[in-house]
Amino acid sequence: MDQMNPKFLLDGMLGSLARWLRICGYDAEYVQSLPDDELLDRATKGGSVLLTRDDLLFRKAQRAGLDAFIVVGDGDAERLASVARRFHLELNPDSSRCPVCGGSLSQVDKDELTGKVPARTLEAYDEFRVCDSCGKVFWRGSHWKNIQATIDEARELAALTSRESEQDL
Numbered sequence: 764m765d766q767m768n769p770k771f772l773l774d775g776m777l778g779s780l781a782r783w784l785r786i787c788g789y790d791a792e793y794v795q796s797l798p799d800d801e802l803l804d805r806a807t808k809g810g811s812v813l814l815t816r817d818d819l820l821f822r823k824a825q826r827a828g829l830d831a832f833i834v835v836g837d838g839d840a841e842r843l844a845s846v847a848r849r850f851h852l853e854l855n856p857d858s859s860r861c862p863v864c865g866g867s868l869s870q871v872d873k874d875e876l877t878g879k880v881p882a883r884t885l886e887a888y889d890e891f892r893v894c895d896s897c898g899k900v901f902w903r904g905s906h907w908k909n910i911q912a913t914i915d916e917a918r919e920l921a922a923l924t925s926r927e928s929e930q931d932l
């Protein structure tokens with residue numbers, strides 16, 4: 764595993780977490796429904812860390828010699844924090860990947876978006892990014908406050924649990 768830049772493969776229960784990891788710039792592949800054996804095979808071939816909440820799948824991954832982690836927590840922020848703490852991830856949306864497909868995002872000029880984005884949106888915002896893989900256009904609209912709040916919460920939770928476990932030592 765590349766310590767600085769781990770690749771993640773998430774099982775079918777963790778689609779939402781995959782999106783949050785992508786928003787924070789991480790390579791997070793999400794497979795909706797794949798038999799365990801094929802999922803493990805995919806993680807092995809891709810050199811990915813398997814993220815799951817399934818004890819049985821986790822044990823199978825360990826037996827296969829894979830790097831795997833059981834995600835804890837109930838909400839998005841808690842789950843994101845648990846992964847961030849385990850793998851020492853910075854949670855920063857400035858290096859965001861496409862939340863839909865995980866592709867990389869490039870800045871795009873407003874002029875190129877006429878007809879692709881509603882005119883009112885083009886008027887209201889200045890920065891737009893487009894996914895190099897699926898072509899979807901992103902901007903930090905009214906929903907952005909909520910996204911930033913969840914990331915801030917996850918970052919605080921990750922720092923908090925780090926301190927608690929240090930006290931345990």
Ligand SMILES: [Zn+2]
Binds near residue numbers: 862863866897898899
């Ligand atoms: Zn995309």
